[in-house]
Amino acid sequence: MPKPETYAHAILHMIQQGETPKEAVSRVHKALEAKGRVGLMLQVAHAFRRLAQKDADKNRSLLTVAREKDEHAARNAAGAKDADVILDPTLIGGWTLEDKGMRTDASWKRSLLSIYQAATRT
Amino acid sequence: MDTSAIEKIVKEIELFAPKGESSHVGRVTAVGDGVCAIDGLSKAVMSEILEFEEHEGKSLKDSMQHEGKLYGLILNLEEDSIRAIILGDSARVSEGMIVKSTGKILSVPSGEELLGRVVNALGEPIDGKGPFKKATMMPVERESYGVIDRKSVSVPLQTGVKAIDAMIPIGRGQRELIIGDRSTGKTTIAIDTIINQKYEPEDTRPICVYVAVGQKESKTARIVQQLKDNDAFSYTIIVDAPASAPAALQYLAPFSGVAIAEYFMDKGKDVLIVYDDLSKQAVAYRQLSLLLRRPPGREAYPGDVFYLHSRLLERAACLSEAKGGGSITALPIIETQEGDISGYIPTNVISITDGQIFLESALFNKGVRPAINVGDSVSRVGSAAQTKAMKAVAGTLKLELAQFRELEAFMQFASDLDKATADRIATGQRMVEVLKQKNGSPMPVEQQVIDLYAAVHGLFIEVPLSKVKQAEAQWLEFVNASRSEILEEIKKTGKLSDEAKLDLNKATEEFRVAHKELFS
Numbered sequence: 058m059p060k061p062e063t064y065a066h067a068i069l070h071m072i073q074q075g076e077t078p079k080e081a082v083s084r085v086h087k088a089l090e091a092k093g094r095v096g097l098m099l100q101v102a103h104a105f106r107r108l109a110q111k112d113a114d115k116n117r118s119l120l121t122v123a124r125e126k127d128e129h130a131a132r133n134a135a136g137a138k139d140a141d142v143i144l145d146p147t148l149i150g151g152w153t154l155e156d157k158g159m160r161t162d163a164s165w166k167r168s169l170l171s172i173y174q175a176a177t178r179t
Numbered sequence: 180m181d182t183s184a185i186e187k188i189v190k191e192i193e194l195f196a197p198k199g200e201s202s203h204v205g206r207v208t209a210v211g212d213g214v215c216a217i218d219g220l221s222k223a224v225m226s227e228i229l230e231f232e233e234h235e236g237k238s239l240k241d242s243m244q245h246e247g248k249l250y251g252l253i254l255n256l257e258e259d260s261i262r263a264i265i266l267g268d269s270a271r272v273s274e275g276m277i278v279k280s281t282g283k284i285l286s287v288p289s290g291e292e293l294l295g296r297v298v299n300a301l302g303e304p305i306d307g308k309g310p311f312k313k314a315t316m317m318p319v320e321r322e323s324y325g326v327i328d329r330k331s332v333s334v335p336l337q338t339g340v341k342a343i344d345a346m347i348p349i350g351r352g353q354r355e356l357i358i359g360d361r362s363t364g365k366t367t368i369a370i371d372t373i374i375n376q377k378y379e380p381e382d383t384r385p386i387c388v389y390v391a392v393g394q395k396e397s398k399t400a401r402i403v404q405q406l407k408d409n410d411a412f413s414y415t416i417i418v419d420a421p422a423s424a425p426a427a428l429q430y431l432a433p434f435s436g437v438a439i440a441e442y443f444m445d446k447g448k449d450v451l452i453v454y455d456d457l458s459k460q461a462v463a464y465r466q467l468s469l470l471l472r473r474p475p476g477r478e479a480y481p482g483d484v485f486y487l488h489s490r491l492l493e494r495a496a497c498l499s500e501a502k503g504g505g506s507i508t509a510l511p512i513i514e515t516q517e518g519d520i521s522g523y524i525p526t527n528v529i530s531i532t533d534g535q536i537f538l539e540s541a542l543f544n545k546g547v548r549p550a551i552n553v554g555d556s557v558s559r560v561g562s563a564a565q566t567k568a569m570k571a572v573a574g575t576l577k578l579e580l581a582q583f584r585e586l587e588a589f590m591q592f593a594s595d596l597d598k599a600t601a602d603r604i605a606t607g608q609r610m611v612e613v614l615k616q617k618n619g620s621p622m623p624v625e626q627q628v629i630d631l632y633a634a635v636h637g638l639f640i641e642v643p644l645s646k647v648k649q650a651e652a653q654w655l656e657f658v659n660a661s662r663s664e665i666l667e668e669i670k671k672t673g674k675l676s677d678e679a680k681l682d683l684n685k686a687t688e689e690f691r692v693a694h695k696e697l698f699s
Contacts, residue, residue, distance in 0.1 A: 066258070066259075158220070162200050162201075166234065170234065170239065170243065173188070175187070
């Protein structure tokens with residue numbers, strides 16, 4: 058028996074294919090009605106929220122810089138003009154960019170750590 | 180920090196120009212009991228190694244204090260997430276942690292450098308002797324060799340245990356199960372076999388790999404010491420996944436062991452691998468499968484527990500000359516409950532292997548050690564690899580012992596038995612005495628042949644039962660002193676010539692005269 062997540066996936070897929078949210082929800086509602094499982098709609102809604110959030114996160118560009126003043130240079134270097142920016146002083150310098158499931162790490166912390174690891178490896 | 184390390188760092192700083200390093204990433208959404216769920220990583224593949232990014236949000240100083248990298252292994256690919264087992268301390272993983280895809284399949288180091296070393300299931304040294312410098316990485320999961328690449332088993336693997344070499348012979352490339360209840364001597368047989376390889380010529384001596392799964396650390400330490408004391412550690416590698424290790428490592432250890440062994444087999448060498456034991460590996464795999472929410476089957480084991488063992492044991496092989504002629508002989512161990520060999524895992528492994536050595540608590544408690552039940556033990560391919568000398572002396576041994584076991588029940592009516600039956604019982608009793616062997620004292624094959632020759636030719640029939648072991652020791656001493664050329668011939672050719680037989684018959688007569696006190 059399909060889980061609420063499966064119906065939520067179906068709604069998201071239909072919307073991405075160009076259907077209006079109302080149409081998509083009504084089609085899923087009909088399908089659930091036919092199976093006598095309308096009570097599942099609330100859980101489908103929760104699952105859809107989680108799924109949509111995950112989807113939005115996946116498509117979000119996130120640029121992390123060590124200091125506020127590095128933002129401009131980091132945007133240019135990372136080629137991330139529209140990315141959201143957050144501060145993380147532990148990076149020491151440089152930046153990291155998370156975009157579409159890829160993470161590019163050009164932070165000083167990573168470089169310093171790799172130097173330390175190379176030097177202390179016996 | 181020493182000056183050389185400081186110099187290295189200074190040089191690195193001078194050349195410092197940070198470049199971006201890109202990787203596919205996901206985030207941990209749930210973690211517990213050595214298993215975690217991860218979102219993202221849409222391009223991940225099955226059995227891929229993942230690296231947990233522990234440095235995020237931590238200062239450089241804190242990051243420097245981490246003890247090595249933490250890895251995971253993907254075991255489930257689901258619709259919109261993946262599940263992985265954590266290859267290390269799962270307390271180091273937290274929700275929201277970044278996980279990097281490595282694009283690599285799990286591999287372990289192997290090579291001559293590993294000989295005489297103790298490693299964990301990931302191939303990392305745990306004996307404090309430092310890291311490996313020139314090791315070759317071998318994939319933990321690899322397809323086994325096909326039919327064309329194999330040849331029939333033809334070279335014997337001497338265990339040094341008389342009862343096995345005579346009646347349940349093992350060939351190089353064979354898979355022989357050692358099965359029995361707890362404390363019946365399963366590990367002892369395996370360790371004696373490893374020790375016995377020291378009698379083999381160095382160029383043909385099998386490399387030994389002992390994989391300890393779910394064992395007590397004290398037991399593994401004792402085994403290491405025993406191997407060292409017997410000069411057997413220099414050609415042995417220990418892979419240790421103790422009872423305290425996470426289930427993921429206990430599941431992986433046998434695969435890591437065979438990956439290490441395959442390096443030597445691919446180089447044309449013979450390898451002996453002991454899996455001690457596969458029932459504990461099956462339990463670890465059951466734990467992981469349940470945590471990964473795979474459907475449970477019989478006794479809650481997952482449906483692929485047969486495949487777990489079959490794909491492991493299929494990697495034991497005797498390769499054709501075209502493939503270098505190397506071999507892996509596998510001695511898997513299975514622990515039974517109350518002697519029940521019809522359990523799920525025992526029957527699975529019995530059906531996969533080429534025979535089994537069945538050890539019985541009742542025999543063990545009677546003082547018959549090794550406590551091998553000759554009737555239930557079998558070697559399906561080993562007889563093709565048995566030396567001619569051994570075949571000549573042990574041809575009817577198994578049958579005679581089986582007959583003795585049947586007649587044994589009538590021993591309490593000894594006074595009413597006819598002479599033929601009484602003689603058969605007396606012979607059987609002496610044969611059982613001869614086949615007894617002390618823990619940690621494997622016997623070279625030429626000595627076994629001499630010993631069994633005397634036993635099957637009735638030398639000990641007139642010796643009182645209590646003096647059989649003494650007579651046996653003296654007989655071996657006598658032949659070693661007076662007929663050493665026969666021993667040399669057996670060792671060199673593997674045959675017992677007619678002249679040698681005549682000479683041995685003469686020797687038995689001389690022995691009777693020289694040791695009258697033994698024959699009453």
